[in-house]
Amino acid sequence: MGGARTALFNWLFARRYEGQFLLRVEDTDKARGTEESTRAIFEGMRWLGLDWDEEVVHQGDNVARHRADAERMLANGHAYRCFCTAAELDERRKAAEAGGGAFKYDRRCDRLDPTEVQQRLAVGAPSVVRFRVPEGTTGWTDLVHGEISFPNKDIEDFVVLRTDATPIYNLAVVSDDIAMRITVVMRGDDHISNTPKQVMLYRALGAELPQFAHLPMILGADGKKLSKRHGATAVADWQHEGILPQAMVNFLALLGWSPGGDFAEVMTLDELIAKFNADGLLKKASIFDVKKLEWMNGQHLARMPIERLEPLVTAILLQEGLATVPELAALDDRYRRALEILRTRVRSVTDLAMQVPTYLRVSYDESAVTKAWSTVADAIHVVDLAHETVSAASWDPQAIEHSLRAVAEAQGLAVGRVLGPIRMALTGSVSSPSISEVMQILGRDESLSRLGQAKSFLAGRRA
RNA sequence: GGCGGUAUCGUCUAGGGGACUAGGACGCGGCCCUCUCAAGGCUGUAACACGGGUUCGAAUCCCGUUACCGCUACCA
Numbered sequence: 071m072g073g074a075r076t077a078l079f080n081w082l083f084a085r086r087y088e089g090q091f092l093l094r095v096e097d098t099d100k101a102r103g104t105e106e107s108t109r110a111i112f113e114g115m116r117w118l119g120l121d122w123d124e125e126v127v128h129q130g131d132n133v134a135r136h137r138a139d140a141e142r143m144l145a146n147g148h149a150y151r152c153f154c155t156a157a158e159l160d161e162r163r164k165a166a167e168a169g170g171g172a173f174k175y176d177r178r179c180d181r182l183d184p185t186e187v188q189q190r191l192a193v194g195a196p197s198v199v200r201f202r203v204p205e206g207t208t209g210w211t212d213l214v215h216g217e218i219s220f221p222n223k224d225i226e227d228f229v230v231l232r233t234d235a236t237p238i239y240n241l242a243v244v245s246d247d248i249a250m251r252i253t254v255v256m257r258g259d260d261h262i263s264n265t266p267k268q269v270m271l272y273r274a275l276g277a278e279l280p281q282f283a284h285l286p287m288i289l290g291a292d293g294k295k296l297s298k299r300h301g302a303t304a305v306a307d308w309q310h311e312g313i314l315p316q317a318m319v320n321f322l323a324l325l326g327w328s329p330g331g332d333f334a335e336v337m338t339l340d341e342l343i344a345k346f347n348a349d350g351l352l353k354k355a356s357i358f359d360v361k362k363l364e365w366m367n368g369q370h371l372a373r374m375p376i377e378r379l380e381p382l383v384t385a386i387l388l389q390e391g392l393a394t395v396p397e398l399a400a401l402d403d404r405y406r407r408a409l410e411i412l413r414t415r416v417r418s419v420t421d422l423a424m425q426v427p428t429y430l431r432v433s434y435d436e437s438a439v440t441k442a443w444s445t446v447a448d449a450i451h452v453v454d455l456a457h458e459t460v461s462a463a464s465w466d467p468q469a470i471e472h473s474l475r476a477v478a479e480a481q482g483l484a485v486g487r488v489l490g491p492i493r494m495a496l497t498g499s500v501s502s503p504s505i506s507e508v509m510q511i512l513g514r515d516e517s518l519s520r521l522g523q524a525k526s527f528l529a530g531r532r533a
Numbered sequence: 534g535g536c537g538g539u540a541u542c543g544u545c546u547a548g549g550g551g552a553c554u555a556g557g558a559c560g561c562g563g564c565c566c567u568c569u570c571a572a573g574g575c576u577g578u579a580a581c582a583c584g585g586g587u588u589c590g591a592a593u594c595c596c597g598u599u600a601c602c603g604c605u606a607c608c609a
Contacts, residue, residue: 096609156607163606172535172605198607215538224536224605232607239609263537263604286539287602295602321545324558328546335545335558352546355602359544362559372572415571442569475568489568501570 071296071358072258072288074114074305075322079285080256081120082323082346090123092250096243097130114305118315119339127250129242136237139245139275140199140230148274149230151187152179152200175200175226199231201270208266213283214259214351220266228267240264244271252280259284283348286326287355296358308363312386312418314374317367325356336369368417376406379419383409386423397430404429404511411503411511429511432498432520434527442494443528450528452491457521460514467509474505495524 084091093115095108115122143149152175159175166173180202182190191197203226209219230241237245247255262284272279290300302308308318320337329345337345371379387393398405408429409422416422443449459473471489478488489505496508496517509517 152607159607167534170534174535174605218537220537226605229607234607236607238607243609258603259538260603261609264609266537284538289602291544293601324545326545331547332557333547354539354546356546357544359559362545365559368572412571414573417571471568478568484568486568493569499570503570505568 071303071305071322073111074118074318075288075325076257076285077115077120078118078319078322079283079327079346079351080254081122082343083254083256083283083348084123085343086346089254091120092124092127092252093122094127094129094246094250096239097128110304110306117305117309118319127246129246132242132246132249133236135249136242136245137231137235140237140241143201143230143274144199146274147202149199149201150180150227151182151191151197152227152229153182153190153195153197154179155196177202177227180227196233198229198233200227201230201267201274203227203270208269210265210269210279210282212262213254213256213281213348214286214353215262215284218262218265220263222266222270225266230271240267241271244268244275244277247280248272248275248277254281254283256283256285259286283351285351286353288325289355289357291357291360293357300358310420312420312422313363313367314370314382314419316374317363317370320370321363321366325358326352326354328352336366336373364417368414371416371419371422372414376410376413379409379413379422380406382419383423383426386420387426390423392423392427393430401429404513408511411507415503428497428499428502432496432523434494434498438494438498438500442490442500443531446528446531448487449491449494450525450532452488453495453521453524453528455488456492456495457518457525460509460518460521465514467506470509471504471506492521495521 081091083089097108112126140149144151154175162176163173179197179200203222205222207219207221208225209217212218228238228240230238232238246252265282265284269279288296290296292300296303302311305318309315316339319339320335320342323337323342323346324335327346327350329347330350333345384393384398387398388395401408405426408426412422412425416425455477456474459470459477463470463473474488474492475485478485490500492505493502493508494500496502496505496512502508512520
């Protein structure tokens with residue numbers, strides 16, 4: 071989710087200011103990224119509607135340039151060869167920490183005589199390339215945080231090229247950003263401490279600095295960084311929960327960004343693009359509030375064009391085996407009418423789909439039966455009454471409902487005592503849209519048939 | 534440990550020295566509407582982390598403390 075939010079902000083920023091949004095897979099560390107996870111990222115972005123300009127760049131394809139950049143720094147004095155092995159460094163680190171101090175590389179290889187370096191290289195001694203951190207302080211103006219600076223003395227000479235000549239993240243990123251002519255870098259604020267190193271690399275490589283914007287993290291309900299433990303953490307998980315992409319985008323956009331002042335929280339993508347600005351970027355980490363996401367989803371569910379909602383519901387219905395194509399076709403325009411009256415009653419597309427089968431067939435849930443038809447004799451009486459009314463009258467659900475109410479009043483019964491049992495007969499449930507709406511969608515024949523079915527069921531109960 | 538970042542209702546936030554008895558949204562409670570369930574309307578609950586300054590005046594500026602997070606790798 072954090073990655074999705076970061077991508078969204080980059081995308082919104084690019085779209086708002088008519089820039090370009092570029093996607094790069096940072097796979098420097100072969101052990102990390104798998105093909106599957108990058109595919110999940112692409113799919114998640116597509117689902118959210120975040121399209122990118124230009125072809126995806128794979129960092130791994132640019133290793134030659136990363137090396138060349140390291141060589142350049144070696145040549146212009148911004149970097150040097152270091153022959154200390156990882157094991158040696160480890161030992162020194164441990165020793166320093168045991169003494170209560172912090173370890174910092176002592177630059178001993180920087181003091182090596184040039185001929186000594188040549189000799190070692192000649193005999194094939196393994197080495198890494200280290201960046202020579204200059205004196206002074208390094209800072210930048212962050213779009214989110216304003217001025218940030220670090221004393222260089224707190225930064226050790228860091229490795230930029232490994233023993234196997236593969237680049238370290240910080241070098242690869244800077245090298246690629248320069249090559250791709252990146253002007254704005256928006257990323258998680260866990261990168262703030264990396265930034266001074268990158269700033270130094272830009273300078274050593276003779277490149278202009280991009281603008282940096284460090285976005286706050288997204289946390290789980292417990293205030294800890296979002297992880298698998300928090301349940302649905304991947305974009306696809308929410309898709310399967312029945313969350314709409316536009317709701318997700320809307321929700322995510324408001325996590326760490328605010329248009330400021332009084333504003334309506336439910337916004338379309340276009341509205342978000344129009345309002346998005348760097349000023350509204352917030353500094354504080356925020357907690358992923360599932361309840362609010364669900365509310366937001368309900369809002370979008372109720373507002374989106376019905377013709378876009380329908381196919382989403384159909385897909386779930388078919389996939390879950392809750393309905394068949396002929397069944398839905400038989401419903402005809404009553405399908406959309408059903409969706410129309412149901413959409414304000416649910417908060418997810420899946421919940422909406424679950425409601426549809428009621429208009430295809432009835433089934434009685436035992437607990438609903440005991441609740442709605444608690445007294446069998448009364449239930450029979452009411453259902454029978456309804457059956458008579460429906461069959462006698464001309465088909466006008468509204469009028470029928472009115473006459474049922476009239477009957478209830480005449481007999482001194484609360485309206486609910488009459489419509490409740492009928493609702494059960496019609497929908498097999500204790501809750502539904504209004505009786506006349508339900509009858510409208512079911513139609514006269516189906517309504518009659520369900521009333522009849524309820525009569526015989528209740529007769530069986532009495533016996 | 535060092536360095537860096539953050540700190541307003543439970544949550545997301547408005548606020549950028551007086552307009553703040555701190556506003557909105559989600560959630561939660563109540564009321565209205567109502568055949569049920571929702572939706573909708575009205576309403577209640579609830580916060581400036583703490584301590585010092587600066588100032589006539591501080592949620593807003595400065596300093597410190599605390600808490601949380603990040604970096605401190607031949608991870609990204």
